[in-house]
Amino acid sequence: MNYFAELGLSDRLAARLAEIGLTDPTPIQSKAIPRVLEGRDLMGLAQTGTGKTAAFGLPLIQMLNTVGEKPAPKSARALILAPTRELARQITEALQSFIGKSHLKVAMVVGGASLNAQASRLLRGTDILVATPGRLIDLLDRRAVTLSETRHLVLDEADQMLDMGFIHALRQIVKLLPTERQTLLFSATMPKLMAEIADAYLTDPVRVQAAPPGKTADKVTQELHFVDKGEKVGLLKTMLASHRGERAIVFSRTKHGAERLMKSLTAAGFDAGSIHGNKSQGQRDRALDGFREGKLTVLVATDVAARGIDIPEVRVVYNFDLPNVPETYVHRIGRTARAGADGKAVAFCGQDEVKELRAIEKVLGQRLHVAGGTPWMGHVAEEDKRGGARRPQRNRRRGPPRQRKAA
Numbered sequence: 146m147n148y149f150a151e152l153g154l155s156d157r158l159a160a161r162l163a164e165i166g167l168t169d170p171t172p173i174q175s176k177a178i179p180r181v182l183e184g185r186d187l188m189g190l191a192q193t194g195t196g197k198t199a200a201f202g203l204p205l206i207q208m209l210n211t212v213g214e215k216p217a218p219k220s221a222r223a224l225i226l227a228p229t230r231e232l233a234r235q236i237t238e239a240l241q242s243f244i245g246k247s248h249l250k251v252a253m254v255v256g257g258a259s260l261n262a263q264a265s266r267l268l269r270g271t272d273i274l275v276a277t278p279g280r281l282i283d284l285l286d287r288r289a290v291t292l293s294e295t296r297h298l299v300l301d302e303a304d305q306m307l308d309m310g311f312i313h314a315l316r317q318i319v320k321l322l323p324t325e326r327q328t329l330l331f332s333a334t335m336p337k338l339m340a341e342i343a344d345a346y347l348t349d350p351v352r353v354q355a356a357p358p359g360k361t362a363d364k365v366t367q368e369l370h371f372v373d374k375g376e377k378v379g380l381l382k383t384m385l386a387s388h389r390g391e392r393a394i395v396f397s398r399t400k401h402g403a404e405r406l407m408k409s410l411t412a413a414g415f416d417a418g419s420i421h422g423n424k425s426q427g428q429r430d431r432a433l434d435g436f437r438e439g440k441l442t443v444l445v446a447t448d449v450a451a452r453g454i455d456i457p458e459v460r461v462v463y464n465f466d467l468p469n470v471p472e473t474y475v476h477r478i479g480r481t482a483r484a485g486a487d488g489k490a491v492a493f494c495g496q497d498e499v500k501e502l503r504a505i506e507k508v509l510g511q512r513l514h515v516a517g518g519t520p521w522m523g524h525v526a527e528e529d530k531r532g533g534a535r536r537p538q539r540n541r542r543r544g545p546p547r548q549r550k551a552a
Contacts, residue, residue, distance in 0.1 A: 185327070202239060225299040227276070407445040494524075
């Protein structure tokens, strides 16, 4: 039995979903799809990997299928904004798989690709436009696209758009949209500014929530290692070697750090690649394709990829550097334990990252399990078993003394 039909989707669309192996909606899909079909503005909160793309994509497809005429030149009937190229690509591929042989057209515009080629593809108009904010602004400035006919707006991973500084671009884009429209906002976390965005852009929205904001996937096993900054690479290589052949993503804070780490892993015999802001779109696509196909088993990435990788086979996510924005941790480890699979998240904490660790644990509402090393000075200790009080760890490190290097 296909339960998608019970949510109000057409038999034709439900049959298409069955063809690609989708018959049971996830919680966020069950809650969101009927309300979107009603035409309501909606704020959807759910952890990564729970099927948010289908939650907004399927009702959009059904509603657009009822429009008889073709889209006007350079127009888009629905606009989906995503913070990264990788996420935009993931959304586009998912929508195309849902549409199948339907007449609907999906176009994608992102940075790192030919602006002229993208403008040419938009000449005849499109039903659904998936875009990163910066590239959409470029095309709007060139008058290669108009938003005057856009009746549906989706902000996917809106909190990361705020983190990445897209708030001004977002305001510029929304001004060009019709006042009478349906607006859908989806996110895994709910920072304070998100409420202000919702108040400004959504009209009487319904809120659906599949998990508390900041909650990680249930099947992710999380562990924490306190380790000197200079010892992180050695520890990472040891841990990667223990599950060689299984896919792993390693998150680095900086572009240069990611590239250096990838080269170090490659020199050590690992099939590693990297994606970050200094890579061209073609290079990023080739790295992701190689990782998806298993030609690469280790992908070193900056947070540009934290919400754009949907590969169920990712076994372990390593936080080589802890993120500066605590909610980003949730999105990083959401790259594993996808589609119901089990996964593992490993965090390395250097002495200068205690503040970041505290912030992450506050967002999670729980302590990370310490699997290695001794907590640094300043990290709040576990509850005292005798009295339940929390106290700071007074020693910096415990364990055997380091070996002196031979002269």
